[in-house]
Amino acid sequence: MKNDSQLARDFLANGKSSSCPVIDMHGHYGPFQGIYFPSSTAEAMVKTMDRAGVRMIVCSSHASLVDPARGNPLMAEVVRRYPERFRAYWAVNPNYPEQIKHDLSDYENYKEFVGFKFLADYHRYQITGPNYQPVLEYANERGLIILVHTWGRSEFDSPSHLEKIAERYTNAKFLMGHSGYGEWDRAVSVAAEHDNIYLELTAAYAVNGYIEKMVSEAGSEKVLFGTDLPWFDPHYGIGCVLFSKITDLDRHNILHRNAEKLLGL
Amino acid sequence: MDFFDCNACFGISQVPLSLRQATTAEELLQEMEFCGIGEALVYHIAMRDDSPLVGNELLSKSIQGSENLHGSWAIVPCQTGEQEPSHAFLRKMRQHGIRALRAFPSKHRYLLDGIAFGQLFRALEKRKIPLFLSIAESSGGRAGWALVEQLLLEFPRLVLVATDHGPWGDDRFFRPLLDRFKGLHIDTSRYELDGGIADFCDRYGAKRILFGTGFPAANMGGALLTLSSAEISKKEKELIASRNLRRLLEASSP
Secondary structure (H helix, E strand, O other), rough: OOOOOHHHHEEEEEEOOOOEEEEEEEEEEOOOEEOOOOOOOOOHHHHHHHHHHHHEEEEEEEHHHHHHHHHHHHHHHHHHHOOOHHHHHHHHOOHHHHHHHHHHHHHHOOOOEEEEOHHHHHHHOOOOOHHHHHHHHHHHHHHEEEEEEEEOOOOOOOOOHHHHHHOOOOOEEEEEEEEOOOHHHHHEEEEEEEOOEEEOOOOHHHHHHHHHHHHHOOOOHHHOOOOOOOEHHHHHHHHHHHHHOOOOHHHHHHHHHHHHHHHOO | OOOOOEEEEEOOOOOOOOOOOOHHHHHHHHHHHHHHOOEEEEEEEEHHHHHHOOOOOOOHHOOOOOEEEEEEEEEEOHOOOOOOOOOHHHHHHHHHHHEEEEHHHHHHHHOHHHHHHHHHHHHHHOOOOEEEEEOOOOHHHHHHHHHHHHHHHOOOOOOEEEEEEOOOOOOHHHHHHHHHOOEEEOOOEEEEEEOHHHHHHHHHOOOOOOOOOOOEEEEEHHHHHHHOOOOHHHHHHHHHOOOOHHHHHHOOOO
């Protein structure tokens, strides 16, 4: 192997590295409609995290992506069981704006959440639409994180849609979930130009050469690791980071240091 | 551990497959060396994007003399006269040291069935020549696996390796087929499902899953670390990493 990364050697030998306590900024929890999961319970996820040296994961439950009133408390319960391993995103469903009012008053009652999760492509509702506005204002006032599922050329949540809300709500921190998959140039330039936008790697890590482009054009300080666990084995994404042609300093930034700063760990 | 990639290609594609490709066999070898992957069963992207027959020739020329790169050819129905009838095609495979075939039925616009390929596929069954079929190339998901099902219903002894079945966990599609057809194998290239490889081995053993990277569409490191770190025995890892593909190629006798 000509890859001279010490981190790569550590992970290949042990499946993890004590010098690299990975933080996964894009997780879920529980069963889901279109896929068989061998390991979707909290206990199984912790086992996976232990194997891959993942210190912490920030998740929204799958149930919350359909019915937030049912799903968000489920996620909070997981964080209470594993306070050192899990944090949560409060998912909102923009198709039920009345519920969002309740969501925001409920949010205050929970300490387990670091911000919000938007899944506009699946909800078929633009992130620039009025139903998201109360959540954006709330997050902006408090400097919260919003993980936004993004997809290249989506009519609901493309990198350009994200740019519009990030320019308006400058105090909120936006994670560009899947790094605008497919719209590579635009996604990286939007992240490079806005202090409050970060590229999040879930699924995008696999695209050969994309991590190098992110690091070269936006800087490794703007890239965050994520996996969609329990969908994807963390080793797959970590392997893509380790075998991208970047430095170990960049790899540490991506795999844990940037997330530590965002989460105040 | 020796890694023998069953699913990698090189050459200039019509539309870039990723942001960094290997345009030549030499560049592919450099990528493999960077990751510690010793050998690969490869195709030239011209076999898919230019012309299957031109691509087959380019492939054989590009890897001639290589100990690390092993060739596979694309097929088309012989009824148009572009490809030789079964007997002559197999002879040509022998002459060029080709022991595996690939089908791109969507791109090359043919029906992958017994009407188009009956004589050839009966020979593939008899001679244990593996056929690699990209599920993504056949529109992915339901359409791709339905094609696999139809093909194996006609040729139940065919050694068929389904590649590129995507990261979204196609187990509900392929597990019933694995139960029914013993010649069906899958590759690992985008089998990212958490715990998927171990769960697969528990149910089906380790002999029907092959290490593949899906390069250059995918970063080689993903499949590499996923297999290296899977919760299976060292022996199972070795089977998946290289021994299964080596066994299939050794059994193949065009």
